[in-house]
Amino acid sequence: MRRLSYLVVLLLLSGSLAGCTSPPDDTETASGCTYPDALNFNESAVTDDGSCEYPEPLEETPGCTYEGATNFDEGATVDDGSCEFLQPPEEKPGCTYSNALNFDENASVDDGSCEFRPYLVFGCNDTTALNFDANATYNDGSCEYITQHVLMVLIDGWRPDSVAAGQTPTIDMMMPDSAYSMAARVEDTTISGSGHSSYLTGVHRDKHNVHSNNFEGHNYDQYPYWFRLLRDSAPDTHRSAYHNWPTMSDAALDESVCSDCGDYFQDYDQNIVNRLVADLATKEMNAATLVLDLMDARGHGSGFNSSNPQYIAGMNQTDIWLGEVMDAIFARPNYVNEEWMVILSSDHAGTGYGHGYNIPEHRNVPLIIWGAESPGEIWPPPDAVDAVPTALHHLGVDIDPAWSLDGRVIGIYPTASPIAALGVNLIFNGDGEFERGMTPGIDASVPGWVDNEGMTTWIYNVPTYLQTTDPGPANRGSNYFGGGTGDSTMYQEIYLTGIEAEIGWGNISYSLTAFLGGYSSQNDRMEVLVEFFDSSGNLLLSGGIGPVYAADRNDTTGIFLRGEIGEVPPSSAYVRVTLNAYLSYGYNDAYADNVSLILSTQ
The missing domain is CATH 3.40.720.10 (Alkaline Phosphatase, subunit A)
Structure with a gap:
């Protein structure tokens, strides 16, 4: 039995010794750079052989690396503390609710001051209406107007x-x-x-x-x-x-x-x-x-x-x-909201x-305008x-x-006869241009003049009457004075209140001028008279220019400048200027234009 045990041990030992007789070959083991971050990393290498190579470190670029900064530098690698930032806006308190009555579009912080209307207020929200309601949010059709x-x-x-x-x-x-x-x-x-x-x-x-x-x-x-x-x-x-x-x-x-x-x-x-x-x-x-x-x-x-x-x-x-x-x-019923004019x-x-x-x-005739502005x-x-x-x-x-209305709007502004002054034409409408003229056959009344009968304003360039190409003033307008159907006259009285002190000094002269004439060889003729009166109506001085007969104008149709200079009596209170047109035969073709009376110091 013991003999058999020795035999088994011997067999086991002999097997183990047999595997140790040939050691492994070291030359077959792989070596190289085993560091993954290296440029030459060898993933097959088992043994690092010290051959690893690394990239050179990048050069640092200083600057602001914070994207929220105003001077952010996307190329910077190292923050150098130079970043700059916007200052926070200054707070402006106010009402920031746009539907509030006191909404402030410039406010940045609501300060609780907002004021609101009730959600819906019926009334008149038209500012031009008589019953405008500033609190109304809805126009209910109740607005009242003049x-x-x-x-x-x-x-x-x-x-x-x-x-x-x-x-x-x-x-x-x-x-x-x-x-x-x-x-x-x-x-x-x-x-x-x-x-x-x-x-x-x-x-x-x-x-x-x-x-x-x-x-x-x-x-x-x-x-x-x-x-x-x-x-x-x-x-x-x-x-x-x-x-x-x-x-x-x-x-x-x-x-x-x-x-x-x-x-x-x-x-x-x-x-x-x-x-x-x-x-x-x-x-x-x-x-x-x-x-x-x-x-x-x-x-x-x-x-x-x-x-x-x-x-x-x-x-x-x-x-x-x-x-x-x-x-x-x-x-x-609504008279309080009405503006009436009765003419x-x-x-x-x-x-x-x-x-x-x-x-x-x-x-x-009378003309009365109740409710006029003036x-x-x-x-x-x-x-x-x-x-x-x-x-x-x-x-x-x-x-x-x-x-093409002939009338003018009246009763708007205060009106009065002109106040007399030195150095200006005292005759109102001396050129007949205040209203439109007529054609012969219709007698236009002449504003500013007392027209007793027949004297009128005619328009230039009616065939067989006065033409703008006939002799006359260079600055003539559209109208001139015509005699009408027979002997005629008109006048105006000019009160000298504005210059009575200067007249009282006794050193005032007058210049009376007009363009006077007629048609062809007809002896229809026009004259202009001037008369000065005192405050009691006593005649102090009279003068005049014309008449211009056909022979005076060489039987030529036209109007020609005539004038007179004289001294104004010191006690003069008003002056009357009269146009007289005398008929020779037929229609009265006595003409006048640009009638002027100027008072001045001598």
Whole structure:
């Protein structure tokens, strides 16, 4: 048994010794650079042999490496502490909520000061309205505005002196708030047809083409009743007419221009007034016209005379009707928010039992504008054609030059005759250019002058009359003075209040000049007179230039400069300048232009 054990041990030892007889070959083991960061790293190397090679270290670049800095340098590798940063903005306290009443767009920090409206406040938020509510956030349609209204009244056959002669409390009440004239001018025909037409169209008879009470051939299409101009400019306005003369109304009016044509042809003035009073209580009435005929009827029946009780009774009754109309205006529900203008005038005056002559007694009428912006007497005296542009202006309508209206807006600014001064022309409208001239055959009244009959302004270049190429002033305008149909005269009186002290020293001279002449070989001739008066009306000195006869101008059509120099009397208070035109035969072709009176120290 022991023998067998030795044998096993021997066998085991012999196996172990047999594996140790041949050691491994070292030359087969791989060596190299075993560091991964090296440039020559050998991933197969088992044994590092010290051959590793490394990249040279990068050169450091100093600078600001903070991206939020204003001077950040993206190429910098090392921060050098040079970074610069924006300073934090200065805080501005205020209300930063845009829907707040006191929102401040410049505020950066809300300071709790915001103020807010209630979420929804109904009311008028239009700042131009009378009842504007600053707290309203929603316009509920309740806004109220000032509205303009005009009533034009034509009192047929109205003499200026009848107002003082009658009992007229209504007109007396209106006068302090009125621009007015008791010498307004109407058409030279002084007939109702042309007078009504001029008052209600704003143009003279050479345009509307109504020269009598026959309306055939009228030119209302081109120069219409003023309602059409208002309709075209302000279509939403309410327009109403109250006439008692169907011939005129049928020719000038229709429903296309009149919202309510209240024409009561079969009735008299009282019935028309009643209708107007009733309409004033219920209708908008932006523009209305009223024609009253009683005074003309009384004049024809008993005489146009302020001493005639029947005629003055007509004035008194007319004033009563005007009172009823004014009371109706004052009683309107919204009167406090309305601006009214009431214009009173006439188509002609009269003498005896009629009218129709081109004389001041027929041609001068009252014109009263209640509600004018500038109350007081209008100077120079206006024309009936001034009513339409004045009414349109009050209603906010711009006057279109294409309408070719002859009138001008009046009652806006204070007016007065010029104050006398040394070294300037004292004659107003001495060149006839204040209003447009006419062609021969129509007598234009001349503003600033008292025209007794016939003297007028004509336009240059009418065939067989004065031409701009004829002898005359180099600076002539469009018009010149013409004699008219017969011997004629006109004058103006100039008060010397502004220079009375200088005149009193006795060292003032005057220079009177004018261009005077006529047509061809006709002896129609013009002269200019100058007269100085003291404060009591005593004549102190008279002088003059002309007349210029045909022989003086060598039978040539033209006007030629004439002049006179003299000494002004020391006690002179006013001076009168008169143009006299003398007729030789036919039509009066006496001409004048650029009339001048200058006072100066000697």
